[in-house]
Amino acid sequence: MTHAHLDRIEAVGPKVNATVTVLAAQALAMAEAADEAVAAGTAVGPFHGVPFTVKDSLDVAGVVTTRGSTLFKDHVADTDATAVALLRAAGGIPLAKTNLPEFSYWTETDNPLVGRTRNPWNAERTPGGSSGGESAAIAAGMSPLGLGSDVAISVRGPAHDTGIVALKATRGRIPVTGHWPEVPRRYWHVGPMARSVRDIATALGVLAGPDGEDGYVRHALPTPRAASAGEPRRLAGLRVGWASEPAFGPVDSEVTATVAAAADALRASAASWSRPLPPVWKPRRDSAERGAVHR
Template sequence: MVARNLTDADATELAALIRAKEVSPVEVVQAHLDRIATVNPRINAVVTLTAERALAAAEEAEAAVIAGAELGPLHGVPFTVKDSLDTADVPTQRGSPVFAGRTPRADATAVARFKLAGAILLAKTNLPEFGYWTETDNLLTGRTNNPWDLARTPGGSSGGESAAIAAGMSPIGIGSDVGISVRGPSAHTGIAALKPTHGRIPLTGHWPQVPRRFWHVGPMARSVRDVALGYHVMAGPDGIDGYAAYTRELDMGIAASPGRPIRVGWLTEPGFGPIASEVAATVEAAAHALRDLDCAVERVHIPVLEESDGVGLSGVLFGAEVKPEFQRVMAGRSEPLFRTGEAVLRGADIASDAYVRAHQAVERLKDAFTAYFEKYDALLCPVTPIPAPPHGLAEFVIAGKTVSARHMLSATVPFNLTGLPAMTLRFGTSGEGLPIGVQLVTRPFAESTILTIAVRLEAASGVRHARPSI
């Protein structure tokens, strides 16, 4: 297998080839280093490269294969990590001059578990400053471009990770999500990602942790099977993160009760509107595909989504904690902040009554979804209202309506507020040749449900493993 093909393979295939001694970990790592050298100058997804360490680790991994040692499920496979997760002795700079040169001593739990599974850290990837925006740009490491169209954003906040994986610089990686941040970037770049149930994967070693009850760590990859593998590697309590208090064996999904059709409701507007017509059409096409795959599928109406402004609620709930955290970080410092950080600091303080009302609205969302999942196994809906937009737009026009750029969060942030597991995968292509994703959501601790559905959708999509021509 030539180096070009090695960067086309997913992590599961690479692990199998390494285990079978058909390719060496050194070859795999070098192929991805070569790919980074070729395409990263135009994309700027990788911000810290660990080439020497990665090659040394690959040589150790090769020796273990030759010696017949017990191998982990990701043995010898390179991976990348969003630069908000700590990596031992490798800079973790969080997209800001405030943390320039910061080098932690220990790995985040998620990173440590990838390494324990045999994976080899290849690089850190770009993000918006502090991880708080839907585009990936900052004053320290600059702007990341979408490999499908360099004039467009790969999204945020895990935009560097999504761009690196989509462009073949990495087969699998770790991102994080507070409102859209693994799912939106994955939809914009045509890959897959999972935001598990809140607490499934410990947040230990991630920054910021404010507000921690809405942040999630999740796997990102070019195939659903890789996302499932990454999820199983990272899931489970670590004895540190108090939210990660459930065992990885707990499964409330259909894998625990097979033998009946999977029940799927699908929704675009008005619950998540306005939605571009080609995005809505892609969701409907996915619904038809699931019906053809013997799922019980019907269009649904969830009134609470129309009654609740998830984006507005997140602004209140996040703002009440994020602004004080930013003020704490900047106390006594003179480094400049990017425009999003400045906007947070200039924003008005959140009144206590508004904060309480927002929490109560989230409780109503949780109640409504609890009732919904009594009848259905999953919800199929959009990820983003439009495909990847050009860089730096403050507003969009969708179906004749002008909306704020924050509308990009409308179909994703409700599932951070409620902590529900949600997955993104590509199912279509826009008229401009851009990926269009769909989102699957299910009840808490039922990741097996959306992974099962996602495998079926991936096979039916016709765009499996598609990669930009950059």
């Protein structure tokens, strides 16, 4: 798997410009050790032998963390960010650092050090930001799993732009220790990015929980009641709010239909739910026709 993703980085990397630093030698050595562990019958974690990429705002020990700036082009991290360390402990293999806007503060991925990352589906379009390098790498098949970070839209927007999946978990779930900038720490979120919801769910199970450093992370996570043998999993007591059309801007009809179907499925599982929120903003007709994006 590691060989295949390194080959893919070599093949499409120059066109997409999603990676900043590729850890080829280190990754291959770890992959070989992972194979040996399986052959020896050693207990393995949920991401054993799975390569993952890391937004270049998160530290990987012994590797340059540029933060998208020429000011940090020679900055080498001493330790792993907590999220990186947790994926390592689960058997994951750091494969590459991915591009970002300078200091993560923009909704497109471009900086004076590495340049612009391109959307692998259309090189004339953006993969979003600030985790656009991650989204582009995953969408292009250079990585099966990645770590991004989010304040306002920085994992969800890029996931939308490239057709992958990302999660901005509730603050207090995943430590942001080892992420830069640290301020405003209470608003930063580290989020997993992948090509399936199942992979995201597995990653959240690995990443969630306190690390003793990030004071915003809750020490007791809610645990759903376990279903008895043969009992269908139900969501009794869970309250779900949802909104689609009208929302805060134009929404594609297919998106609205998908969200409504998900709400119906949750209601059928005994979750209580609230109706869509009332309209708070409507686009001008000319803006909608031009396909303008309003935030």
